[in-house]
Amino acid sequence: MHSTRTPIRSRWGVTVGLSLAMLASACGNDATKTAEPSSTSSSSASSSPSAGGEVSAAVTLDELCKSDYSDVKAPAGFTAGLVTDVGTVTDGSFNQFAYEGLKAAEKCFGIKTDFIETANQADYNNNLTTILSSKPDVVISTGFLLADATLTFATKNPDTKFVGIDQFQASYPDNYVGILFREDQGGYLAGALAGLLTESNTIGVVAGREDVPPVVRYVNGYEAGAKSVNPDIQVLKVYNSSFDDPAKGASDATQMLGEGADVIFGAGGITGSGGVRAAAEAGSWAIGVDQDQYATIFGSGSAKGADRIASSAVKRVDLGVFSQIAAAIRGDFKGGVFQLTAENDGITYAPAHDAKVPADVSQKLEEVRKGLADGSIDTTVDPITGQPK
Amino acid sequence: MTPPSQSFGRRSLERYFRLAPVTVPLYAILIASLVGAVFIIGAGSNPLTAYAALFDGALGSPDRIATTIGRATPFIIGALAVVLGFKAGLFNIGAEGQLLLGALAAAWVGTWSWLAGLPAVLAVPVVLLAGTLGGLVWGGIPGVLKAKTGAHEVITTIMLNSIAAAFASYLITSRDPILLIDQAASTPHTRLVADSARLPALVTGTGLHLGIVLALALCVATYLFLKRTTPGFEIRTVGANKDAALYAGMPVQRTIIVVMAASGALAGIAGAAEVIGGSSGYLTPGAFTNIGFDSIAIALLARGNPLAVVPAALLWGALLSGAPLMQVEADLSVNLVRIVQALIILFVAADAIVRKLFRIRAPRGAVDGGPATFSRGWAG
Numbered sequence: 001m002h003s004t005r006t007p008i009r010s011r012w013g014v015t016v017g018l019s020l021a022m023l024a025s026a027c028g029n030d031a032t033k034t035a036e037p038s039s040t041s042s043s044s045a046s047s048s049p050s051a052g053g054e055v056s057a058a059v060t061l062d063e064l065c066k067s068d069y070s071d072v073k074a075p076a077g078f079t080a081g082l083v084t085d086v087g088t089v090t091d092g093s094f095n096q097f098a099y100e101g102l103k104a105a106e107k108c109f110g111i112k113t114d115f116i117e118t119a120n121q122a123d124y125n126n127n128l129t130t131i132l133s134s135k136p137d138v139v140i141s142t143g144f145l146l147a148d149a150t151l152t153f154a155t156k157n158p159d160t161k162f163v164g165i166d167q168f169q170a171s172y173p174d175n176y177v178g179i180l181f182r183e184d185q186g187g188y189l190a191g192a193l194a195g196l197l198t199e200s201n202t203i204g205v206v207a208g209r210e211d212v213p214p215v216v217r218y219v220n221g222y223e224a225g226a227k228s229v230n231p232d233i234q235v236l237k238v239y240n241s242s243f244d245d246p247a248k249g250a251s252d253a254t255q256m257l258g259e260g261a262d263v264i265f266g267a268g269g270i271t272g273s274g275g276v277r278a279a280a281e282a283g284s285w286a287i288g289v290d291q292d293q294y295a296t297i298f299g300s301g302s303a304k305g306a307d308r309i310a311s312s313a314v315k316r317v318d319l320g321v322f323s324q325i326a327a328a329i330r331g332d333f334k335g336g337v338f339q340l341t342a343e344n345d346g347i348t349y350a351p352a353h354d355a356k357v358p359a360d361v362s363q364k365l366e367e368v369r370k371g372l373a374d375g376s377i378d379t380t381v382d383p384i385t386g387q388p389k
Numbered sequence: 390m391t392p393p394s395q396s397f398g399r400r401s402l403e404r405y406f407r408l409a410p411v412t413v414p415l416y417a418i419l420i421a422s423l424v425g426a427v428f429i430i431g432a433g434s435n436p437l438t439a440y441a442a443l444f445d446g447a448l449g450s451p452d453r454i455a456t457t458i459g460r461a462t463p464f465i466i467g468a469l470a471v472v473l474g475f476k477a478g479l480f481n482i483g484a485e486g487q488l489l490l491g492a493l494a495a496a497w498v499g500t501w502s503w504l505a506g507l508p509a510v511l512a513v514p515v516v517l518l519a520g521t522l523g524g525l526v527w528g529g530i531p532g533v534l535k536a537k538t539g540a541h542e543v544i545t546t547i548m549l550n551s552i553a554a555a556f557a558s559y560l561i562t563s564r565d566p567i568l569l570i571d572q573a574a575s576t577p578h579t580r581l582v583a584d585s586a587r588l589p590a591l592v593t594g595t596g597l598h599l600g601i602v603l604a605l606a607l608c609v610a611t612y613l614f615l616k617r618t619t620p621g622f623e624i625r626t627v628g629a630n631k632d633a634a635l636y637a638g639m640p641v642q643r644t645i646i647v648v649m650a651a652s653g654a655l656a657g658i659a660g661a662a663e664v665i666g667g668s669s670g671y672l673t674p675g676a677f678t679n680i681g682f683d684s685i686a687i688a689l690l691a692r693g694n695p696l697a698v699v700p701a702a703l704l705w706g707a708l709l710s711g712a713p714l715m716q717v718e719a720d721l722s723v724n725l726v727r728i729v730q731a732l733i734i735l736f737v738a739a740d741a742i743v744r745k746l747f748r749i750r751a752p753r754g755a756v757d758g759g760p761a762t763f764s765r766g767w768a769g
Contacts, residue, residue, distance in 0.1 A: 081717075086675075088722060116713040117723035121676045123709065125596060125668055126456055130446065130713035145673070147576045168575050211562055211577075241555075 058292075058314060058348050061101065061322050065108035069322075074109040074329045081131035082115040082321075083124070085143030089115060092296035093269070094317045098142045098165055101321030108322075109329055111137075124149040132157060138328045140321055144168070151176065161333050163324045165317055166214070174335040179320040182341040183214045184221035184381040185372050186313035187267065189342075189349045190287045191225025192368045193311055194263040195233050196361040197285050204236040204256030206275030208243045208268030215239070216386030218267040218289065218313070224380045224388065229364070236261055239268075246274025253278040263287065265313075273297050280305030285355075288312030292350035301354050310357050311365070312350040319346055342372035414690060414701070416743045417736035425729035432725055439719035443726070446714025447707035452595050459596035461706025462666075463488070463677070465604040466659035467684030468691060468698040469611055470528075470652045474542075475693045476615055477648040478628035483531060483546025484656040485681025486553030487524040491657025493557055494523030495664045496672040497569060499582025512585040513665065517603075520661020521654045527553060528653015529646065536642035542649065550681070558674045571671065578673040588666035598666035605699065607655065612695040624648055656681060686734045705730070 082089075082102050089099035099115060106113045114134060116127045124146055131139055132153065140163045141150045147167040154162040154176035167178040194203040205222050208215045223235045236259060238252045253264045253275035264279035265287040266272030272289055277297055280286040286309045288297060298306035320340050327333040340346020348369065352362065371377030380389050426436035447457050467484050474481035481487075498504070498519035504512045531545040560569045562577045569579040588599040615621040626634040627644045635641050659680070664672050687705050691697035712726040736743055 088724065090722075114717045116716050119709075119712065119723045119727060120679060121673065122460070122680075123713070126460070126710050127713045129452075129456075129594075130717065133714075134717070144576055145675075148574075148578075148669070151575075170573075170575065211564065 058316075058350065059345055061104035061108070061318060064319075064322070065104065069108060069326055072109050072326045072329055074111045077112065078109070078329060079112040079114065079134065079136040080105060080138040080140065080325050080328075081113070081134065081136040082140045082142070083127045083131055083146065084115065084117045085141075085145055086118050086121060088117045092291070094165060094290065095142050097291055097317035098140060098321050101318035102140065102325070104318065105322050105325040109326065111325065111329075121145060125152075128153045132160065135160075137161060138163060138325055140324075141165070141167070142317070147178075161324075161328045163321060165320065168337070172335040172337070175333075176335050177324055177333070177338050178336075179317075179324070179338050179340060181214070181315045182339065182347050182379075182383055183217035183313075183315065184224075184379045184383055184386060185342045185347045186289070186315055186349075187218035187221025187223075187265075188225035188228070188372065188377075188379045188381070189347075189365065189369060190218075190265045190267075190289070190311070190313040191222035191227075191235075192229050193225075193349070193361070193365050194222070194265060194285070194287060195226035195228070195230035196364055197310060197357070198230070198233065198261075198263050200260045200262045201230070201232060202234045202236065202256075202260045203263040203265070204253065204259075204261040204275075204279075205238070205265040205267055206249045206252045206256075206272050207237065207239045208271055209241065210239040213384065213386050215267060217381060217383070218265075218386075220381045220386050220388055221379050222265055222267070225368070228368075228377075240271045243269030243271055245271045246277070249274030249276075250278035254282070257282055257284055263310075265289070266293075267313075276309065277303075277305060280308035283308060285310050288350070290315055294350060294353045307354040307356070310352055310355045314348050314350050316340060316346045316348065342369060343375070345373075347372075412747070413740050413743050414692070414737050416747050417740070418704070418733050420736050420743065420746070421729060421732035424732050425725075428725055428728055429719070429721065432721060434719045434721055439715050439721055439725075442718035443708070443711040443715040445711070445718075447711030449714075452592065453710065455592035455595035455597040457706045457710045458601055458703065459592075459598065459706075460710045461702040462598070462601045462604050463659045463663045463680050464684055464687050464702035464705050465601075465698055466607060466662065467656055467680055468687035468702055469604075469608055469695055470524075470655035470659070471685050471688035472691065472693050472695050472698060473611060473615075473624075473648060473655060474652045475688060476628050477624045477644060478631065479535070479645065479648060479652070480543050481528070481531075481546060481649065481652045482543050482685065483528060483549050483653065483681070484659075484684050485677075485679070486546070486550035487527040487653035487656035488660035488677060488681045489553045489557050490527040490653075490660070491520035491524035492660030492664045492672050492677060493560060493569075494657070495520040495661035496579040496582065499586045499665055499670075500569075500580045501583075504586050505583040507585055509585045509587075509589075512583060513588060516582065516586045516665055517658060517661050520657045520664075522657070524657015524660065525650045525654040528656065529650035532646040532649025532653075535649065536645045557672075561672060561674045569672075576673065578669070578671045581670045582665055586665055587670055588662060590666075590668075594668075596668055598662075600662035600666040603658070603662060607658070608695050608699055611655075615695065620644075620647075656684075659684075690734060690737050692737075704733075708733075 080102060084095040087093055087095045089096050102113050105111055116131055118127055128149055138161045142165040144166040147164060150162055150164045150167060151169055154173050158175055162176040164178045169178055203226055205219055207219045219237055226233045226235055236256045240248055249271040256264060263285040264275050266276035267289045276286040276288050281304050288309055289312055291314055293312045294309050298309060382389055429436040429439050448454050467488060470484050471481055495516045499516045527549060531542045534540040534545050535542045561579055564570060571578055571580040591597045623639045623644055626639060627641050631641055687698060687701045691701040708730050715721055715726055716723055
């Protein structure tokens with residue numbers, strides 16, 4: 001039972017290994033993206049600023065349920081099943097985010113849901129087999145490591161729709177959508193915020209593995225975003241060999257603070273979270289990643305340093321899951337890449353909560369987000385490789 | 390064996406003693422299930438529903454039984470590796486790393502182009518041999534260090550596990566230079582091994598492959614080796630009392646090196662067989678995480694008996710393969726299943742609890758046929 005869900009930690013479980021040969025086809029597949037949340041969602045969100053003066057463009061799934069998706073009702077017995085990557089649905093990572101999207105769909109569309117948490121990579125096949133034994137209409141699998149297994153099962157079960165978070169394939173069958181994200185835009189938002197906040201003109205980023213393209217997209221987006229508002233800024237970057245070493249992340253952050261940095265962005269799972277926590281506890285600015293880490297690292301205000309996390313670069317895994325289930329219900333589900341971007345609210349930033357972010361900074365950040373959303377701002381980072389263009 | 394003059398109570402105790410290797414684990418499972426039920430109730434679910442689903446998920450259909458056996462296969466061989474170390478009084482924590490080295494060697498050799506032209510009866514043994522060598526080297530290092538310098542195998546094997554994990558991750562994921570990675574794949578893994586080097590599946594789509602036959606054969610061979618051969622006797626003597634073995638003129642140092650190397654070789658076979666026998670035919674970083682560590686638990690569950698690792702590993706496989714249905718039907722977290730698994734090992738390893746509860750007499754310290762001689766202290 002998961003009635004008491006306390007997000008404990010966040011993890012950067014997102015890794016998409018792409019070879020150069022596939023990059024071209026990735027771009028080609030862009031055209032096949034489907035069921036994009038309509039543009040009205042972003043305008044409705046920004047036209048009604050949330051209470052308490054919080055600046056955030058994050059539209060909740062509850063709101064979407066009442067607006068864009070109010071007419072979506074599932075036929076009786078419609079079932080969606082989730083298989084997580086190694087971890088649990090309460091682990092504060094994309095597993096939890098996907099689960100929240102599933103639960104929101106259950107509530108909004110009246111579907112039945114099942115989920116299986118993966119204990120070990122060796123269980124992928126058995127977990128997919130088990131979730132399929134109840135004949136679900138949609139199967140969601142989270143994490144790029146499940147890409148091979150998901151493709152195999154999607155091919156073998158053409159009547160079931162498959163949704164894979166962070167799963168890139170050279171080609172997809174008609175019943176399989178891979179959800180990918182523009183992390184470079186998220187990094188750009190974090191960088192712009194850091195560049196506006198810094199007083200020492202030095203900022204840092206504690207990153208995960210350099211061989212994982214989404215990490216590189218975050219880091220280079222961050223640097224580009226910071227330089228866009230502050231051309232002379234110095235950006236300190238450290239990549240790490242793992243996503244689960246908070247002590248290393250904390251020591252990275254402490255070193256950067258010693259070098260004069262006063263804003264630290266953590267983009268490396270729990271490793272990055274260690275850096276975010278260390279920076280905030282030391283009284284410097286911190287910026288989280290993937291979800292609102294004010295909740296996942298700082299216990300929604302209960303932990304020390306909660307007033308120093310200025311925001312988080314958010315990728316809406318929950319929105320991806322929710323919208324693809326809706327597409328399956330409406331019958332407009334189409335196989336291929338579904339990319340979540342600033343334009344369709346899939347990439348955004350978290351509210352400042354307890355942090356005293358100056359009003360002009362918040363305003364400027366929202367302008368940057370709008371610029372990314374309407375295409376007037378380009379991150380200057382390749383959206384696939386993450387390398388500067 | 391039991392003189393007729395003895396009381397019934399005494400005789401039933403004798404019977405208990407002889408059955409203890411069987412009854413203690415069974416009682417441990419029973420107690421663990423009961424304690425696990427408390428956790429399940431605490432989590433708001435019905436333990437009967439949960440256990441029924443666990444059973445159904447593990448054994449509810451022919452395919453599910455095959456999945457359970459397939460899942461147990463690497464654990465059988467891995468636990469056998471640990472048991473062999475136990476017999477010589479060595480605590481081989483390094484099965485995890487040795488298994489990985491075996492898997493790496495198999496994943497590499499399996500892609501050699503000339504293998505593709507060979508018939509399977511030649512190609513499969515070549516790849517398995519590569520895996521054996523990989524594990525043998527990785528197990529032999531701590532053996533030599535122990536024999537020549539006295540460095541404790543627990544420390545050296547733990548460190549070698551870390552090195553193996555990082556080494557495997559580097560070899561598999563590195564793109565500059567390209568080493569083992571399959572550049573055309575969407576997730577990082579090694580290139581596919583040749584078709585001729587694959588162990589055939591026994592039941593398609595379930596993960597059960599011919600490796601199970603190899604695993605069972607290795608168990609029987611190890612059992613006979615330890616029981617019937619002179620080196621086997623030497624190993625057991627070194628494990629029971631190193632000083633006595635030395636006094637008797639046995640080659641203690643050589644035995645330590647050979648046992649660690651052989652233990653590593655077995656673990657290496659476990660890894661190799663999974664690479665060429667699993668559903669994939671390639672090695673993914675992290676795919677074999679914890680197989681070596683769980684094998685230690687299974688070796689304990691089997692009470693150091695090379696034949697008992699088979700039922701112990703099957704139980705382990707059943708718990709793993711039944712877990713997803715238990716999650717779905719009882720709405721339980723995967724963590725609850727892991728708690729039940731750990732409880733079983735806890736009660737078996739701490740067998741004094743079970744013996745106390747069920748009044749089973751402790752075994753006499755017999756070398757022959759008795760329970761395992763587990764690892765000796767830090768000074769050993």
